[in-house]
Amino acid sequence: MRQISFAALLAAGAILLAAAVDPHVAIPARQMGMKQVGRTFKGINDQLHAAAPDAKALKEGTEQLDKLAKQVPGWFPAGSGPDSGVKTSAKASIWTEPADFHAKAVALAAATHALAEGAKHSGDPAVLTPLVRQVGGACKACHTTYKTQDS
Ligand code: HEC
Structure with missing residues (x-):
């Protein structure tokens, strides 16, 4: 019995891997x-160009973008x-130059993190636009x- 269930587990694992x-x-x-x-980044840009940027929307949008950026390598x-x-x-070339590709994903995550940190403390376009x-x-x-x- 134990062997059968082990085989079943292996088969299930193979299906998961294939998926x-x-x-x-x-x-x-x-x-x-x-x-x-793209939509999240556009929302941030739109806020920064608005007559009265909404600091709460900027904080939420930049946090969301930072979360998404962390997922990029897994995509x-x-x-x-x-x-x-x-x-x-x-x-x-993404798969033949994985170190460079990964470095570019890391650079994105570093930039989105800095932006989210900035938006925690300020909704001022003068502060956030460079980020x-x-x-x-x-x-x-x-x-x-x-x-x-x-x-
Ligand atoms: C580490 C690499 C990398 C980074 C960083 C990156 N992208 Fe992409 N992006 C890609 C690749 C590769 C594709 C093509 C995906 C595909 O077609 O399978 C893509 C596709 C897209 C698309 C088109 C999606 C579609 O199919 O309609 C948009 C929009 C987009 N990226 C926005 C952005 C924005 C905005 C940023 C920065 C905030 C960003 N990307 C950062 C690699 C990256």
Whole structure:
């Protein structure tokens, strides 16, 4: 009995592993995550350009962006690249240059953390705009190298 259940566990594990790198799941999930990053970042920018920026909305938005940024490395499992046959703007070099790609994800998380820390203490655009620019630079640095620009 024990052996059978062990075999069943192994089989269940294999199914879980296969699901983890199913590009039909991983790629749309990543693109949804990135869309949420984009919407959240736009919300922050819109607040900073508003006549009267809402400090609470900025605090919440920047916290949300920081949480999302921490998830980015997990959105790129092996097997979810352009060779998978699923439409993606992610370049194959993400998986051949993993250290550099990871460094760019870390740079994003550092910038979003600094922004969220800033927004904890201030809703002043003069304080937050330079921090937002750092975040924007981190998005661009990764997209320029690792995202095809046709979409
Ligand atoms: C570490 C690399 C990296 C960083 C940093 C990064 N992105 Fe992306 N982003 C990508 C890649 C790769 C894709 C393409 C994903 C795909 O098509 O599978 C993408 C796609 C997107 C998309 C398109 C999603 C879709 O499919 O419609 C948006 C919007 C986006 N990113 C916004 C941002 C914003 C805003 C930031 C900064 C706050 C950011 N990204 C930071 C790598 C990154």
